[in-house]
Amino acid sequence: MVNSIDMQRLSAIILKNNQIDPSFFSRYDVKRGLRNNDGTGVLVGLTQIGDVHGYIVDEKEKVPVEGRLRYRGIDVADLVNGFQRERRFGYEETVYLLLFGQLPNEAELEEFKTVLGSRRLLPDGFTEDMILTAPSSNIMNKLARSVLASYSYDDNAEDSSIENVLRQAVCLIARFPVFVSYGFQAKQHYHANKTLFIHSPDPKLGTAENLLRLIRPDAKYTKLEAELLDLALVLHAEHGGGNNSAFTIHVVSSSDTDTYSAVAAAVGSLKGAKHGGANIKVREMIEDFKANVGDWKDEEEISTYIEKIVRKEAYDKSGLVYGMGHAVYTYSDPRAVLLKEKARILAQEKGLLEEFELYHMIERLSPAVIGRLKGVDKVICANVDFYSGFVYAMLGIPQDLYTPIFAVARIAGWCAHRIEEIINGGRIMRPAYKHIRTVQREYLPLHERV
């Protein structure tokens, strides 16, 4: 074991021995972040699941357009309008569409909901042995552990046949809200001294209603709350093969590993602050604005504070305005547009319009500040993480659960991508890293080293 003083010295050695001259990346034409020079993604796969459209390429020029998202060919806005018009929840139908590639008819949907309902209950002893022991301060880490632990409770864990992977997928999709809620309750109890509530999932209820039921001490919620959460789940369910967590699923699945290992890796990816973890960061950032900006209506004061964030002088000093920017979308992220509208309506009802206007102002002013200070001419818009936390906060959902809720939704897309990789991949993903050390060294016997 190294003590803390050794750690400092050893860290300095690590930093010295791991520097790569930044100019080498362009010299060797490295596609950093798997991105082409114009910011578009390097083409590494084909998919039929999610279609993320944020620009067109005209005469080799990237041209910004309004964002559009399709699940299996269906525009997400049409999907949402469809089930909301029929006054139904939509998440289970969305899962069916993503997994099977077609919309279910009435009987198929009922059957699928029944199957999901019947799989939600955790195996005997799982809650006590795998969730309540070693509670985690971060629910995403607890979720990844629950996913990995599920391997031990599966008699056929290693079988990668489509039938078996589908069985595992349905089980994970059904259990994610339970893993997340119980992980949250464990944290509340063991880290915050709150009373422990372990409600059982109700097999007759869908994902959104069960989630609300399991996280609330009294297990109560309103229809409107469940509808809004259901909408958020539908909007977060899938985002193409290139997003960091879906790509993780593809990479890890390509080595022919088991479902639990692949899904746990995706959970770890989604947790990151530049991916799904941004929804918590946005909420914290807005609190930071509220604490440091005197007049929420003063454009100049807000712009100056955004500048401080981008200059790494304020908030978490990462230089990022969380919830802004996207690898694909340019003028708009269609999910952010829908969530913003819901946020506005809720804020009006709850007397929080002033806070909504603060969000709106940051959304409006950030792109110019980022463009000016970072010297980028990319069109930047609010992404799905910008307004989602505000919506959850107005539904009384604790901040700890924002990214886990994203995972409860995105498990559907991950499973669809794992299945797609198994059917069509067939080759282990193995890109190249050029070795750039030119000087060879002799191995020195231990006693000759200084």
Ligand SMILES: CC(=O)SCCNC(=O)CCNC(=O)[C@H](O)C(C)(C)COP(=O)(O)OP(=O)(O)OC[C@H]1O[C@@H](n2cnc3c(N)ncnc32)[C@H](O)[C@@H]1OP(=O)(O)O
């Ligand atoms: C569900 C999701 O994953 S949605 C994304 C959630 N993440 C966030 O909201 C975090 C904030 N946003 C970001 O970090 C980025 O916009 C990402 C990660 C979403 C996309 O990243 P990229 O596609 O690599 O961004 P892009 O290449 O266009 O960035 C160009 C420059 O603008 C900067 N930039 C992009 N977005 C932001 C931002 N929100 N705040 C500050 N600077 C930004 C980049 O840091 C980069 O500058 P650099 O070259 O000096 O490092």
Ligand SMILES: O=C([O-])CC(=O)C(=O)O
């Ligand atoms: O597509 C991406 O890069 C990020 C993502 O998952 C999303 O926006 O939902």
